[in-house]
Amino acid sequence: MARKYDRIEPEHAEFIKRQKIFFVATAAAEGCVNLSPKGMDSLRVLDPNRVIWLNVTGSGNETAAHVAENPRMTLMFCAFEDKPLILRLYGEARAIHPRDPDWQTLLDHFPSLSGARQMFELTVDLVQSSCGMAVPLFDYVEDREALNDWARRKGPAGIEKYWRENNITSLDGKSTEINGG
Numbered sequence: 157m158a159r160k161y162d163r164i165e166p167e168h169a170e171f172i173k174r175q176k177i178f179f180v181a182t183a184a185a186e187g188c189v190n191l192s193p194k195g196m197d198s199l200r201v202l203d204p205n206r207v208i209w210l211n212v213t214g215s216g217n218e219t220a221a222h223v224a225e226n227p228r229m230t231l232m233f234c235a236f237e238d239k240p241l242i243l244r245l246y247g248e249a250r251a252i253h254p255r256d257p258d259w260q261t262l263l264d265h266f267p268s269l270s271g272a273r274q275m276f277e278l279t280v281d282l283v284q285s286s287c288g289m290a291v292p293l294f295d296y297v298e299d300r301e302a303l304n305d306w307a308r309r310k311g312p313a314g315i316e317k318y319w320r321e322n323n324i325t326s327l328d329g330k331s332t333e334i335n336g337g
Contacts, residue, residue, distance in 0.1 A: 164280060179194070179231070187330070212271045220334060224233040237295070241286075262275055270305070
C-alpha cells in the first residue's frame with residue numbers, strides 16, 4: 157500500500173541514486189500535460205527536501221515552460237529490478253539557467269554533460285511510495301551516448317542555434333525562458 161512522507165528518507169535517497177531512469181511530470185494551467193523520461197547521471201538529492209536535476213538539450217522544452225507558469229512538478233522513480241517500488245516526489249520547482257548566479261555552484265554536482273540547457277531545483281513537500289508490483293522487470297544494459305555525441309558534434313554555437321530554433325516556446329506557445337524570458 158502507498159505510504160506518505162514529508163521528506164526523502166535515507167532509504168529513498170539510496171533507491172533514487174541507484175535508478176537509471178526517472179520521469180518528470182509538469183503542467184501549465186492550460187494546454188498539454190508533459191511527462192518526460194530522463195536518464196544520464198543527471199539527478200542529485202541535496203537534502204531531505206531538495207533535489208536538483210540537469211536538463212540537457214532535447215527536441216522540446218515543455219518542462220521549462222510549465223515551471224515558468226506553474227511550478228508544480230512530480231518526479232517518479234520505478235524499480236525495474238529487485239524489490240518492486242514506485243517512488244514519487246511532489247513539490248515546487250524552479251528553473252536555473254546558465255545565466256543565473258547559482259548555475260555553476262549547482263552544476264558542480266554533475267559530470268560534464270554536453271548541451272546542458274537548464275537545471276531544475278525541486279523543493280519536495282510530499283514523498284509517496286507505492287508497491288510497484290505491476291512494473292515489469294528489466295535488465296539495464298548501458299546508457300545511450302547518442303545525445304551526448306550529437307551535442308558534442310553541434311558544439312556550443314550549434315546548441316545555442318538549436319535552442320533558438322526549437323526550444324524557445326512550448327507546444328502550447330508558452331515561453332521556456334531559455335533566451336532570458
